[in-house]
Amino acid sequence: MPLADKLRPQQIDDMVGQSHIIGEGKIINKLIENKNIPNMILYGQAGTGKTSLANIIANATGKKYVKLNAVNCGVKEIKEVIDSTKRDLFSYNGIILMLDEIQALNRKQQQSLLEVIEDGSVTLIASTADNPYFVVYKAILSRSTIFEFKAIEKKDILKGLNRAVEKLKVLYTYESINVEAKALEYIAETCNGDMRSALNKLELVFNVGIDIASNSVNITLNDVIDCSSVKMLNYDKGGDDSYSALSAFHKSLRGSDADASIHYLARLVKAGDIQGITRRLLCVASEDVGLAVPQAITITEACVASALQLGFPEARIPLAQATIYLAQCPKSDSAIKAIDSALSDLDNIETGDIPLHLKDAHYAGAQNLGRGVEYKYPHNYPYHYVEQQYLPDAIKNKKYYIPGENKNEISFDTYWKNLKNIK
Incomplete structure (x- = not known):
């Protein structure tokens, strides 16, 4: 059994991290104390305690605990497990179904869970590393409480590692187990908030540090560095x-x-x-x-x-x-504000027709329709500018572009204000 599983917390006080929801007076502790567990969706990166919490809840509340992984099960498997466990319903205070990777179930498969979680015979505790609002069926979301599990802070990882070292001294009969403090700090720094990853690194370097001749284990910073792979970042494209x-x-x-x-x-x-x-x-x-x-x-x-x-x-x-x-660079959002304001008007108000003098006049009969007749060609006027109406009548006084407060836009704005004031 991997060290991370051997050292899996058995009670809520053994968990590290997640201080926003776990701890004295916090919501998870109160739910366990009251033994009134709602359907839950535990959301967060791997190794932050989601599965451990489900185990602890089941043990503390006396409920039968059934675990499935959505990656390798479907509607049939879910129903078979639920039907088989219902025979034990009266021997327990209910059933907790821990469903890992719920995002792997399609809509139809997720809908199959509704029947059992609605009648109260099964309490669903689902886990996912993806945002549940993106991947979980809305009907399940509405019947569940969502708890976000955050990356575990370095100080909490260190706390868990030091606790693990003490338990290793109990699990094994070596004459001595010596671990450099800097070695544990390096593991905590490079595990990316993942307690399971930290324990796996500790287990690897523990096995490397065994000295058969002296019947001891010595773990140094250099050992940890030699055993370490490249630090992995949390990044799931499209997630x-x-x-x-x-x-x-x-x-x-x-x-x-x-x-x-x-x-x-x-x-x-x-x-x-x-x-x-x-x-x-x-x-x-x-x-x-x-x-x-x-x-x-x-x-x-x-x-x-x-x-x-x-x-x-x-x-x-x-x-x-x-x-x-x-x-x-200096910043200005005048362009996006202008286009978004114009688009909003098209959706929400009557903007009117394009003025006749601006309409296309490049075809026979256009003048008979009054199109382009009164158009003034700006290049025929001083400074290549002439005052005329361009916006439709309904919004002729509308102001979409508001110059930003920066040197470039202020300069252009001043130029045009001065030019338009020339009589």
Whole structure:
């Protein structure tokens, strides 16, 4: 049995992390104390305690515990397990069905759970690493309480590792088990908030550190480094983690924080999501920098083209160039505000017909319809400008574009105000 399973918490006080929902006076503790467990969806990355909590709840409430993995079961298997366990219903206080990876069930398979969770004979505790609002059938969501399991903080990982070392001293009869504090700190730092991963690393280095001659175990920082693989990041393309990373990247660029922007770029580069990166950069160049620096879109497009041509790992260089450049550019959202306001009017108010003098007049009979007759050609006038109505009558005084407070837009705005005031 893997060390992570040997050391799986047996009671709520043994769990580490999730202090927002677990601990004295917190909601999970109160539910267990009252033995009134609702249907739950436990959402979060692997190794954060979802399965352990389901075990603890079942043990604490005296309910029969049945575990299934949605990856390798369907409607038939779910019903068979539920029907077989119902024979034991009177021997227990009910049944807890722990369903791992509920996102693997399709809509029809998820609907098959409704009957048993509605009649109260089965309490569903489902787990998923994906955002449940994206992957779980709404009828199940409405009948369940969602608890988010967050990555476990380093201090809590260390607490769990030190507890594991003490239990190892009980499990094994070695003369001594010596573990450098820095070795545990390194494991806690590189396990990415995953307690199971941390325990697996501890088990590996424990086996490496066995000295048969002295009947002892010695674990050093160098041993841990030698046994460690590359730190894995949480990033599932098309999943909640990827959208969050892209969102943080975009918002950091918009917020003009070059350091945060580079950090999130590094996450996206590590995940190899070049398409996601380039789309966000191009969007920021127009949505958030816009007319404050009109050439930003051209520079960004050149960096994006270079990155796509180079591919990783070299693509990281022009992507970093574009990222730092956009983060430091003055910002203006005047362009997106203008187009969104115009689109909103098209959906919500009567905007009227295009003025006759602006309509196409390049065909025989157009003048008979009055089209283009009164159009004034601006290049025939001083400064290539003449005052005339362009918007439809219904919205002729509408103002969509409001210049941003930046040097470029202020300069153009001043130019046109001065020109239009010339008599």
